[in-house]
Amino acid sequence: MPYENHNWAADPVLSVEHLTMRFGGLVAVDDLSFDVGRGDITALIGPNGAGKTTVFNCVTGFYKPTEGRIALRRNGKVPGDVIADLTKSGRQYDETKEHAVFLLERMADFKITEIAGVARTFQNIRLFGGMTALENLLVAQHNKLMRASNYTIGGLLGLPGYRRAAAAAKEMAVEWLRRVDLLDRADDPAADLPYGDQRRLEIARALCTNPVLLCLDEPAAGLNPRESAELNGLLRSIRDDHGVSVLLIEHDMGVVMGISDHIVVLDYGKKISDGTASEVRSDPKVIAAYLGVDDEEVEEVERDLEVTSGATGAEGGAR
Numbered sequence: 001m002p003y004e005n006h007n008w009a010a011d012p013v014l015s016v017e018h019l020t021m022r023f024g025g026l027v028a029v030d031d032l033s034f035d036v037g038r039g040d041i042t043a044l045i046g047p048n049g050a051g052k053t054t055v056f057n058c059v060t061g062f063y064k065p066t067e068g069r070i071a072l073r074r075n076g077k078v079p080g081d082v083i084a085d086l087t088k089s090g091r092q093y094d095e096t097k098e099h100a101v102f103l104l105e106r107m108a109d110f111k112i113t114e115i116a117g118v119a120r121t122f123q124n125i126r127l128f129g130g131m132t133a134l135e136n137l138l139v140a141q142h143n144k145l146m147r148a149s150n151y152t153i154g155g156l157l158g159l160p161g162y163r164r165a166a167a168a169a170k171e172m173a174v175e176w177l178r179r180v181d182l183l184d185r186a187d188d189p190a191a192d193l194p195y196g197d198q199r200r201l202e203i204a205r206a207l208c209t210n211p212v213l214l215c216l217d218e219p220a221a222g223l224n225p226r227e228s229a230e231l232n233g234l235l236r237s238i239r240d241d242h243g244v245s246v247l248l249i250e251h252d253m254g255v256v257m258g259i260s261d262h263i264v265v266l267d268y269g270k271k272i273s274d275g276t277a278s279e280v281r282s283d284p285k286v287i288a289a290y291l292g293v294d295d296e297e298v299e300e301v302e303r304d305l306e307v308t309s310g311a312t313g314a315e316g317g318a319r
Ligand SMILES: Nc1ncnc2c1ncn2[C@@H]1O[C@H](COP(=O)(O)OP(=O)(O)OP(=O)(O)O)[C@@H](O)[C@H]1O
Pocket: 023, 026, 027, 028, 046, 047, 048, 049, 050, 051, 052, 053, 054, 055
């Protein structure tokens, strides 16, 4: 299918353009561009050290990119000239009745979560282990509650606005606990939960911030096959039932190929492939990168693969 006909080109929630991140002499991400379709599950894959986490850190404001633009369209179709004007203006975002667009490379991490609507989880689980599962989800809504208290002691005084916000926060936390199948563990300390449950609790915590884009860094790491299958179901339901777009880094190809609408492949900080699961899995460059052949040998492997696929008539066909 031509690139422009894909959902990620027609209605992108996120556009990463010419992103470069250098650490001293090391170029971790090199002039990378890709789109994330609204309502899609998009996977960022690639061998170890390819630059995937660095891209995540740039999108979520943990790193300021050396170069490039990262535009998040929270709602509405945003005409290209609106983004061009915003870029020239030096402002961080443009919010009107019709649209809301944010230039994430200009924003602090907490603003990216709070205002733009991007939430993330980490490779290493970062829950508050001593707090209960429910409390972890309430803490995620702390800023909302602070606003409801007008940043005063309104909470302590039990002002009606604060009480309403606190009740809504609890309702949302309970609802997400139910959806990730952890309601019966609500009052248990997070650290006491099995590993797979902690991963789902982290995802629920991110969702409590009401994101439009959920970024998951290796959500299947350390899960057994049953837990991986449950994760697939959860991610599909986040996309289908809640309309949240998902961008994930994942090494588990069962998860990636099973649920992704769109896959972007990195190697040495550059994009080497971009397409659907069936397009990417049959791309010789991807196969070569995963086989770990040297750059000089890629063309040779490609030629071999072309001969092989030509001989068998194989055209991918992941789904
Ligand atoms: N803060 C940093 N300072 C210096 N170099 C860094 C930093 N963060 C990442 N790098 C380097 O950038 C390159 C890309 O790393 P990154 O962690 O983004 O890759 P990755 O694709 O996420 O790898 P993995 O799959 O192993 O997690 C690596 O060479 C890494 O050593």
